[in-house]
Amino acid sequence: MNKAFTKETDQDDEDDLSPSPIPAGTKNYLTPQGYQRLRDELLTLIDVERPKIVEIVHWAASNGDRSENGDYIYGKKRLREIDRRIRFLTKRLDIAEVADPSVHHGHDQVFFGATVTYVNQDDVERTVTIKGIDEVDNLKGEVSWVSPIARALLKSRVGDEIQLMTPGGLEHVEVLSVSYPAPVGKD
Structure with missing residues (x-):
């Protein structure tokens, strides 16, 4: 089967959630500074990092053979990492309770x-x-x-x-x- 049609494991999606689970029935308390830091990281990933990597992957894909193209392979892996972190930060900020x-x-x-x-x-x-x-x-x-x-x-x-x-x-x-x-x- 072609690698393009294989599904990534669900394990990859949960990697960022396991280090710091929030106890059931509690809120995700953050200080205003902590909330701002997470929000800034999210915006940097969306507005700076991801577009830069997408551009690299696009350029690498245009070079032909993708199976041995390091820029393409690394770029796709990095995109998955960025997307996973974006999902994690979005979920955490959605449930955040800012306490000053x-x-x-x-x-x-x-x-x-x-x-x-x-x-x-x-x-x-x-x-x-x-x-x-x-x-x-x-x-x-x-x-x-x-x-x-x-x-x-x-x-x-x-x-x-x-x-x-x-x-x-x-x-x-x-x-x-x-x-x-x-x-x-x-x-």
Whole structure:
């Protein structure tokens, strides 16, 4: 059978959804900055990346034999990746719930978007910022609002001692500080 008539597997379509599934019955919370980043990525893919790759594939196809044409083969593969990412971003942005953490500026209770400093029973101090599933950067100390530490911290206040179930067992954690970004345009 000719390769042109084979169907791509459905597995390929689900690749981008598996890393960060949204728990059933919950919303896809994002900060305004996280929403904007995802939206900018989507628009760049649609307006810049995809047209550029389509042009390369069109040029490569006009060169003749496609079976050994690296530009054509790579271009088609890259188009599939871009289209898959566009579908993923479109779905995620459609169900996004933008929550501005600056509305809690000055409060000492932990909500979405809070930067929380806590200490465990071994006197190890950590600081995390609670963000949306699709915008978390672990290297910057950000955790998803559905992560175990975030779920344990949510609704606690400065001075509260909470219990966190870890792979090593039950851990006691004390909240030392809670902060939120200042509202934009207000001093």
